[in-house]
Amino acid sequence: MKPARDLCPFPLADVLPLGSRPGQLVMTMGVGQWDGMLSAAYAAGFILLELDENEQPVRAYRKGAE
Secondary structure, three states: OOOOOOOOEEOHHHOOOOOOOOOOOEEEEEOOOOOHHHHHHHHOOOEEEEEOOOOOEEEEEOOOOO
């Protein structure tokens, strides 16, 4: 059973282009992907960058970004 996935959206414009904002911790994930590692990274404040099947960014999430 996968853990729950209740994520706060984060603006893509605040993430991209990657490397333009020093100190951001970013982890990529597939659409709908969720596991313990992503959950731990999200809880630790990482930005989760969701990529589509063509590896293009489609959404970003960050805990407490509401």
